[in-house]
Amino acid sequence: MRSIIQIKNLTKKYKIDGRAFKALNDINLKINEGSFTTIVGKSGCGKSTLLRIIAGLEEAAEGKIIGKKKVKSSLVFQEARLMPWLTVEENILFPLKKRDKKSESVKKVNEHLNLLGLNEFKDAYPNQISGGMAQRTALGRALVYDSDLILMDEPLGSLDAFNRYKLQQELQHIFSKNNKTVIFVTHDIDEAIFLGDRVLVMEAGSITKEFNLEQEPSISIKKAKQLELKEKILAEIKA
Numbered sequence: 001m002r003s004i005i006q007i008k009n010l011t012k013k014y015k016i017d018g019r020a021f022k023a024l025n026d027i028n029l030k031i032n033e034g035s036f037t038t039i040v041g042k043s044g045c046g047k048s049t050l051l052r053i054i055a056g057l058e059e060a061a062e063g064k065i066i067g068k069k070k071v072k073s074s075l076v077f078q079e080a081r082l083m084p085w086l087t088v089e090e091n092i093l094f095p096l097k098k099r100d101k102k103s104e105s106v107k108k109v110n111e112h113l114n115l116l117g118l119n120e121f122k123d124a125y126p127n128q129i130s131g132g133m134a135q136r137t138a139l140g141r142a143l144v145y146d147s148d149l150i151l152m153d154e155p156l157g158s159l160d161a162f163n164r165y166k167l168q169q170e171l172q173h174i175f176s177k178n179n180k181t182v183i184f185v186t187h188d189i190d191e192a193i194f195l196g197d198r199v200l201v202m203e204a205g206s207i208t209k210e211f212n213l214e215q216e217p218s219i220s221i222k223k224a225k226q227l228e229l230k231e232k233i234l235a236e237i238k239a
């Protein structure tokens with residue numbers, strides 16, 4: 001399978017109060033085109049740092065990412081980070097404004113408003129919608145751009161349990177259809193297993209384990225396998 005990026009010996013050091021420590025320690029990772037990779041780990045293990053470096057928002061201390069210059073990526077954060085002076089529709093349209101023809105952009109935005117159940121709220125401003133709707137809008141903005149790589153940093157982390165569950169289902173549905181390449185960071189093991197076709201466990205700046213989930217047509221076997229995997233991940237991540 002063709003890889004979209006390849007991370008080699010990536011290390012990141014931070015200095016806190018004069019003392020240096022490694023937030024990332026020799027990360028090696030190949031991301032294949034069309035794959036949905038979830039990275040799960042405790043708070044502070046380095047998940048966001050890794051995503052920020054892949055997105056080009058931060059520099060690594062050592063190592064390299066092969067393919068990064070050629071890849072268009074979009075980043076979705078835990079908070080929606082919408083532009084408050086633009087409506088839902090205009091926020092989704094924003095990344096296309098300078099790139100695409102108006103008629104094409106409007107068509108794409110409409111498709112994404114439908115896909116994410118936002119049609120009713122398209123004229124609302126960010127302060128007039130719920131957190132779930134705001135996060136749907138942020139997802140729409142990332143998806144509409146048609147990036148090669150979508151990076152998601154706890155995008156459902158601020159949602160209530162009901163909205164989180166609903167959006168997990170929708171994300172799975174959307175990404176099973178469109179064959180996009182996704183790296184999704186979460187500290188929720190169930191979410192990582194549910195969404196990922198590959199789950200990476202991260203601890204103290206290192207990727208310590210990798211699990212690949214095969215397509216399983218039988219729901220009961222799939223559920224049993226997911227439960228087994230959860231036990232393995234819990235054993236891997238020490239309390």
Ligand SMILES: Nc1ncnc2c1ncn2[C@@H]1O[C@H](COP(=O)(O)OP(=O)(O)OP(=O)(O)O)[C@@H](O)[C@H]1O
Nearest residue numbers: 014015016023042043044045046047048049050187
């Ligand atoms: N700008 C910074 N300066 C100094 N230390 C930092 C900086 N950013 C992150 N760190 C440290 O690097 C480590 C990894 O942080 P990171 O945010 O990547 O973890 P995380 O796994 O994403 O955590 P969370 O799930 O809580 O978001 C932490 O110990 C954090 O304190």
